[in-house]
Amino acid sequence: MGVADFLTGIKGFKDLNPNDIAALDSVCTEETFNAGDIIFQEEAPGDKMYIIKSGSVKIIKKVKDKENTIAVLNPGEFFGEMALLDGLPRSAGVRANTAVTVISISRDNYFALRQKFPQTALKIVDILIKVLSNRLRQANKNLEVIQFWIE
Numbered sequence: 125m126g127v128a129d130f131l132t133g134i135k136g137f138k139d140l141n142p143n144d145i146a147a148l149d150s151v152c153t154e155e156t157f158n159a160g161d162i163i164f165q166e167e168a169p170g171d172k173m174y175i176i177k178s179g180s181v182k183i184i185k186k187v188k189d190k191e192n193t194i195a196v197l198n199p200g201e202f203f204g205e206m207a208l209l210d211g212l213p214r215s216a217g218v219r220a221n222t223a224v225t226v227i228s229i230s231r232d233n234y235f236a237l238r239q240k241f242p243q244t245a246l247k248i249v250d251i252l253i254k255v256l257s258n259r260l261r262q263a264n265k266n267l268e269v270i271q272f273w274i275e
Contacts, residue, residue: 179224
């Protein structure tokens, strides 16, 4: 399955039209990692985002020198998206949980997309904002649960 076909099957991307998918496809790269490989470390430069094509990854966060898994992501989900928006260091690390194939979009390629296809880039930002909003809502719920157990 090609990148374009894969992207049209992802919930957030399914509403993109064929021209948007072709534009997005032009800036994507497919990468593979073996189980246990570090895809990026916490605090590493934020230079690209990833969409999981197959396999799964663990989002890991170090607290008091102990590595904690804070999420497991599966095909169709993405991570590292904040790198496209702010380019700041990574807030968490990511390790391949299984053999994994990802579609990556570098920050440079995203900026090229913005220059050449601004409407498509805006649609991508809308998708990212929805996902980030959902993740923030979930984090807020998690904090409520933690607060309940602390008190």
